[in-house]
Amino acid sequence: MTGYFLRRLLWMIPILWLVTVITFLLMHAVQGGPFEAGESKSSSAARAALNAKYHLDQPIWTQYGYYMRGLLQGDLGPDLVNQGSSVNSLLKQSWRPTAELGVLTTIYATVVGVVLGILAAVKRNSILDHLSVGFATIGASMPNFVLGIMLVLLFAVKFKIFPAVGWSHGITDWRPVVLPVLALGSLPAAYIARITRASMLEVMGQDYIRTARAKGLRERVIVMRHIVRNALIPVLTLIGPIAAGLLTGSFIIEYFFSIPGIGRAYVQAILGRDYPMIMATTLLYATVIIVANLVVDLMYAVVDPRIRYS
C-alpha cells in the first residue's frame, strides 16, 4: 500500500505540470493584457516599458519558459496588478484568511451536520427529526450568497452584533469570522446532516445492532459505541472533498464579505489579467484538491478494511 501512495504522490508532478501548461495557454487566450489604457493616466510608452519588463512582448513559449524557470526556483513571479510586490508575498498574506475560513467552515459543517444527523436518526419522526430535516432542506436550497445577504442585514446592519465586512486580525478578534462561516458552511452542514441521518438509519437496521440490544446493552452504549461509530464511516470520507471544496470554493463569500483571501484575489487576478497570480492560485488549489483526494482514498483504506490498494 505504501508503494501505491508513493506512486500517487509521484503522479502529482505530471498532473501539476499539465495544469500549468493548460492554465498558461488559457489565460493567454484571454483578451487584453495586464497593462491597458484606461482611466489611469499612464502613457503608451509606459505600458510598453511595463510589457517589456515582464516579458509580455515575447512569444508565449518564451514566456512559459521564463515562468517555469522561476517556478522551479520557488519564484511564482511578479504581481502585475500590485506592482513591485510578488505573488509569493501576496499568497503569503492572503492564504491565512482563506485557510482559516476553509478550516473553520469545515469544522462547523461537520459538527453541526453530524450532530443534527445523529439526533434526527435517534429521535426519528420526533420534532427534533423534523427540525433537523427542515434545516437540512432549507440550508441546501439557499445559495451561500443569499444566506450571506440575510445574515449581514440581520446581524450586522440591524443588530450590530457582528461586522459586515473584513476578517479577523488575531486571537481576540473573532467576531468577523462568524457570519462568513455560517454563510459558507450551512449548505455542506445540511448535506452532511442528510448523509449522517441516512447512514445512521441504515446501521440501526443491521443485525448486529439487534444482537447488541438482545444482549441487553444500555441504549446509550449501543448508540455511541455501535451505531455512531459505524455510521460515521461514510461521513468521514466525505470530509476530504468537502474541505477541498470549501478551501477552493470560498471566493464568493470572500468577495461578499471583503475577506482579503486567495479566492477574492483570484477573481481580481482574472479580471486584471494578472497572469502569475492566476497561475499560482490554480496550482495551489490543484495541489489542495489532489492531496484531499489522496487523503480520501487513504481514509477509505483505513476505515474500511475491505479496501486494499496495490
Add this chain to the structure above:
Amino acid sequence: MNVRNRWILLLAAPLAVGLTLAAACGGTSSTDKTATAAAGGAGTTPTSTQTGGLPADAAPASQQVLSMNIQAEPNTADPQGVSYTYELSVNHQLFMTLFDQDPKTSQLIPWAAAAVPTTANGGIAADGVTYTIKLKPGLKWSDGTPLTAKDFVYGIIRGYNLKVSGAAYGGFITSIKGAEAALKLDPKSATYLTDVNNDLKDSVVAVDDTTLKLVAAAPSAAFLSNFTLAITAAVQEANVTALGANFGVAASASQMVTSGPYKIKEWVPKDHITIVPNDNYGGGSKPFLQQVTFKFIADMNQAYNAYQAGQIDEAAVPPALWPQISKDTSLTSQTYQEEEFGTRWISVDVTIPPWNNKDFVIAMNQATDRATIAKDVYFGLRKAWTAPCAAAVVDCDPTLFSNLEYNLTAAKASMAKAYPNGNIPPVTLEVVNDPTTKALATTLQSQWKQVGVTTNIITTDQKTLRADMKNHKSGTQITGWGMDYADPSDLWAIFTTASLGGNNLGFYSRPTYDALEAKQDATLDPAARKPILIELQKFLAADPPVIQFAVQLRVDLYKPYVKGLISSPFDYINYGDQFLKDVYIAKH
C-alpha cells in the same frame, strides 16, 4: 436524560470549537495584531497635538482616530506612480507638492513653496517661461533630515522616468521645457536615465537649498497648476535608493520617508492602509487626527453595511438608499453633500460608424433624457447636465450646449438628417457589472429606442471594456472627467489629437479644435482667453465628442463625532478625504 438541553449544548459546541480555532490561528500569525486592538493610536505620541491645541469639543488625542473607505486598494504609494483618485487621497497626506489648491476656492496656494510666483512678486520672469520658487524655510523629511530644492528636482525629474513611474500624468507635464523629448526616449536604452536627466537638467534646477528654478516650454496658464499633481512631489533620493523596487510597495510602506502631514504606519494588502502623523511636517499646522485608516471596500453596499455596523466612520451613500436616508432624520444629520468638480459622459468612438456621423452623435445627445436618468437611475444623486464642463471650470458656459438637450423632436430630425433612409446601425454599450451602471445602460437602451436605435448591452470587466474601446470594438464607454485643478486646460486637452491613446477615449481629432485648445492654453490674460474658450465650446457643441449626461452630487455619511470636514469639489472620492488637516473627533 433531557434531550432538548443536550441538543442546545451540541449546537453551541461547533461555535465554541470554531472560535477557539480562530484564536489559535490568529496566535500563530506573524502579522501586526494591533490593527484593531490598538486602534486607539498606541503607537503615536500624543504630546504634539496636546500642545498643538485640539478644539474645545474634541475627544482626547488617543481617540483622534478616523476610519474611512477609499473603495479600492492603491497600486502604489509612490507619488510618481499614482494616478487614480483613491491613490491620490492617500498620497496627498504623505507627500508635499510645491503648490496645493484651496479646498474652498480652488485657488492655487503655496504648500512646500513659500509663495505662488507671479510677475508682480518677481517669481515669473519677463520672458514668461522662467519661474523662480522659494521653499518654506526649515522643511524636513519624516526622518528628520532637511528637505531641499534638490529633493524637488529629483522628484520632478523622476516623474519622467518611465521605468520607475509608469509616468502617470506624463503627458500632462509636457509644458516643462525638454519634457517632450524626455518622454520620447526609449526606456530600454542603456543611457536612458542620463538622457532623461540631460533633457530636463536646464529646466528643473535647484539654485540653492530653498530656491527652485523651473522653465516652461512656452507660456502656459496652467503651468503652475501642474505642480499640484502628485507626480511632481519631492521624494527622498536616499530612501528611494534604499528601498529600490520596493519604494511605494505595501510590504515596505512603513519605511517610506514622507514629507506630508502623515506617514504610513502599516499597509495590509487587500484590507487597509493606516497613516499616523509625521512629527517633522513643516508645510503647515500639524493634523489633529492621530491615526487614519483607509479601507478598500469596493462595493458601496458593503461599505454602507460596514458603516452601519460601526466598522468605519465614513461611507458613500448607495444611490438606491438615498430616498430613504434623506427622509431618515437620524441619518440626514450624518450626511454631507457636495457637487463633484467633474462631469459624467459617454465617450463615443467618432472613428467608427454610426458614431462617425456628426448628426448621429447630436441626435443621440438629444435623445438622452438626462432628467429621467438623474431621477430614476441615480435617485437624485446626480444632476442632469448637458455641458461637458462642470460649472466651476473657468469660463464654462453651459448655455452654449443647449442644442444638445433632451428633445425628441429635434432628435428625430437630427437622426433623419444622419440616416435619411432610416437604416440606423445598432450601437454597443459596454458596461461594468454593477447594479446602478446596468440600470443606466438599460435606461439608455430604452431611451435611444425612441429614435430608432438598437442598443446591445454587454457587461464586462474594466480591463476588457478599456481594451475594446481602444481597439474600436465597442464604440462607447461610460466615463467622465474629474478635474485635477481648476484651470480649463485640464479638461479641454482631453479632446485634442495629442491625447489620442491616452484620455481621448473617443479618438476625437479635429485640427480646428486642436488649434483653439493650444491657443487658449498659451493665452495668459484671462480676458483675452475667455473668447477663445467660448469659441472652443461652440465648436464642441456643433460637433460633440461625447454624450454628456450628468454631474455627480456626492453624498457621504460621516459619524456625528467627525468634525471639521471641508467641502471641496476636488475630493471626488470622499468628502474631505484630501483635506484631513482640520478634521477631528469630537467627544462622544
Add this chain to the structure above:
Amino acid sequence: MAQDGLTGATTPGTIAQPVLQELARAGGGRSLWGDALHRLVQNRLAVVGAILITLIALAAVFAPLISPYPYQRIFPGQIIAGLSASHPFGTNLAGQDTLARVIYGARNSLGVGVFVQFVILVIALVVGGGAALGGKYADALLMRLTDVVYAFPDLLFVILLQQVLAGTRLAAYMGGLFVVFFAIGLVGWVNLARLIRGQMLSLRTTDYVIAAEALGATRLRIVVRHMLPNTLSPVIVALTFGVPSAIFTEAALSFIGIGIQPPLADWGNMIYDGYGAVLATPWPIFFPALALAITFLSFQFLGDGLRDALDPRTR
C-alpha cells in the same frame, strides 16, 4: 450503505464523488422500468418535485404568453416599486417588472441545468465509455486526463474558461450565457465519467454479459443492448442531482457578473442587482431567491425519488 441525500451542490464534482462511486456499485440487472416508475409515483415528494419542474419548464417555454410584460420593459418613475396589482412582485432598480423577469429567468436556470447536463453526458460517455471499453492504454490515458481535469478548482476554472471564450464568437449566443453553460459542462464531467467507467467495468464481469459473449453477440450489440441500459439508471440519478448543482454554479457566477448580459433576466443576476437596493426593499432579491430555492428543491426531491425508485436495494 444507502445514501439518503446527495446534493453535490456545494462544489459540483468534489463532494458527490464517493457517493457516485457508491451508486456505481449499486447498478444491477433491471429492466422493469415500469416498476421503477411505479415506485417513483409512490414517493410524494418526488411527484411534487416533478410537477413543480414541469410547471417551471412550462413557464419557461411559454414565458411570452404568461408574462405580464416583456422582461426588458422599463416603467419610468417606478423604480424599486413595492408590490402592487400592476407589479405583483414589484420592480427592480431599472424599473423593470420583477414577475416578468422571474418568469423569463426560468429559461436560463432550467436551460443551464439541462444544457450543462447534456454537455457533461456527452463528454462523460465518450471518456468513461472509452476508458472502460477501449482497452488498457485508452483506459490509462483517459483516466489520467480525468485526473488532470479533476485537479482544477471547478468554479475558478469556469471563470477562466468563460473569460477565454468571451473573446470568441460563441460569446454572442444566448446573451453571453452559452459560454458559461459550456464552461460549466466542460469542467463538470469528471465524476460522471468515472461513474460510467466503473459501472461498465463491473457490468463486463456480470453473468449476463458473459453469457451474451458466449452466445456470440457482437461487441457493439453487447454495449448497446446490455451495458448502456444498465448504466442508465445511476447516470439518470447523477444527472438529476447535477441539475441543481449547475443552476447554483451559474447563479453564483451570474451573481458576480460573469455571463449574463442585460437586459436578459437571470435569477442569480437578479439577486445581485437586488442587492444594490436591498436596504431599501427586499422584494427584488426575495422572488428570484425563492424561485431558485423551489427549483433546487424540486430537482432534489425528484433526484431522491429517482434514486430510490431505480435502486432496488433501498426498497
